[in-house]
Amino acid sequence: MLTGPALARFRKNLLAWFSQFQRDLPWRRSKDPYRIWLSEIMLQQTRVATAIPYYERFLEAFPDVHALAEAPQEEVLRLWSGLGYYSRARNLQKAAQQIVALHNGVFPATEAEALALPGVGKYTAAAILSMAYGQKLAVLDGNVARVLARLQAIRGDLRAGIRWQELQKSAEALLAPRAPGDWNQAMMELGAILCTPKLPQCLLCPVSEFCAARKLGLADTIPEKRKKRATVELQLAAAVLLDPQGHTLLLPPPKPKAGPARKADVGAIVSRMWHFPTIEVHRDAALELRANLEESLRRGHKFSAPLERLPKVRHTVTYRSITLLPFRMKLKKLPQISGAKVLPLSDLSSVPISNLTRKIARAALDS
Template sequence: MKEVLKNIDEVNINDFQRDLLAWFSAEQRDLPWRKDRDPYKVWVSEIMLQQTKVDTVIPYFNRFIEKFPTIEALATADEEDVLKAWEGLGYYSRARNLQSAVQEVKAKYDGKVPDSPKEISSLKGVGPYTSGAILSIAYGIPEPAVDGNVMRVLSRILSIWIDIAKPSSRKVFEEAVRKLISHENPSFFNQALMELGAIICTPTSPSCLLCPVREHCHGFHEGVQAELPVKTKKKSTRIVKMSAVVLFTEDNKVVIHKRPEEGLLANLWEFPNTEVVDLQSPRKQLEQYIEKEYRMKVAINPGVITTIRHVFSHLTWEIEVYTGKLLHTKKKLPRLEIVTDEELSKYAFPVSHQKIWKTVVAEKTES
């Protein structure tokens, strides 16, 4: 720890803070979660921003806050509605953990977001980064908030050559932030490091000539800014072949299924589908799967409508899409619904299944 941070003692901390904060005060983007310091809104924004770009989050944040303006509103909402508001944003456990944590805040902390590291870190979905972000931004408490931006920026400024892909690296950067952070304005300091990483000190080809803290940057002075940070690559993803079918009833309703409570796309809705094992007759395999699992008699039309690729961070689905008819079903099973196309809009679907529906609708209107 001492050796990797050897350059930190050469940084003029007062000047560094001054230059960084002056830049952020002048250049910070006008973002919807920066309009006030409501801890709830800061919290929502930080959860949404996990592994997600600012431009993607903005419309989701605005809609979410409009629909669930307060802790009370989110705590008492239906999970279905929360997931619908999250639809398309990804990492859906974030939404369920957030609502669960908000309910805990309502019950345990009288509806006030706690302001101690220990209490706030114990909330579902709140890890070291989010904890520090909320404490510093909403409460002005000088805690580090180390995300990918901060690790990249500080690895360059301090010329730190450890692998930022390793979980153990984060504590090195937390240690650095604890030494560098402004106690007068920890909120702006943390946000400024992230803003710098997002706008100037970008992953490839950083704009050093525009950088407000270039003068303090060891990586720049050594000419190695483009080689930092050190980040090992992750393994490539595996491909899984899937088949899916949009089943219509006589009166033009469709069959949908709610995914399991845990795992991939948990609690989202989908069209009946299964992994293709029988490469010779995937259609028959899908029919048999549906008859067995859903207790339905179905007739799947021959011929694949389209093939949809759904790329996740750790695997890829290749989905062959069919249409078909629901011939008979005995009784209503849990997590299974037969709905009109209008009612479909109330249910949250993963992006791939939204595409399935759009393609099938386009196909139908043609004929």
């Protein structure tokens, strides 16, 4: 990696570019560790444009760590609803409670204490501590790893073997010690705006003169694509029970089951949130769903109303590709199920629901 005057020039070029071209993002307007932490958790697996309105709504409801720690979990999940990967929200709240209990409500300033919080890994700790407290910790995420790999023309799977550790060392060697927070953001911004996975814009790049991949004509081929886990196809059926007032029935968040992960774990597929009665089906979806509803909701008693088929819904959760067959059943009266909620189908916003449940509700409303 670079040393001496070349390293100084590299840092100067990148920081100058960042100060001129960085995007105006809401979390960049504050050094409050709570706000930075929230943005970092939201931005894991979520694009910036998607995260912004959630971030703003979340802060309005929970302006500080105390408000988040004390909130009902259901309210936290409701405001996260639609962002996916709900363990992030659950961990965020657990960590907030830990911060209140152990750190007087202030995000801890040491890496070891930050790493002890649920949902905070090496990357997140480095990002928060460098941006909020100016600590000299270098971040390494997918964006930064791609930039570093291209700068040094490193081939192969970046997450494999000791390569990731070597990238971490490179990130630390490059870190600008006087402005670690800006530096980390500048590296991430370069990866997000110019040194993108496809078609990197090397002509606009502030550090192109230092880039080995560009010199070798390899910018487009580094990093090597990761092998994806094979996709599993699943077929599910869900029932939208509807009374004459337009109310429907949602079942409570399923608890995780012990034992090895199952590919058709409906609880995980509905993100452990409120959901329509849903099962995996194999041959005759309507028949299997009806039998299940009669068994689980009516203890073996028959429903006389027909199941009306609604347009199918496609949904992907990590490696699962789901075809969901929603059915509507119009009933004079909804069955009374302990723990279930009866809500207007047109407004399920009072409880946390997954994107899949939202898609099913939309299919039922549009038909």
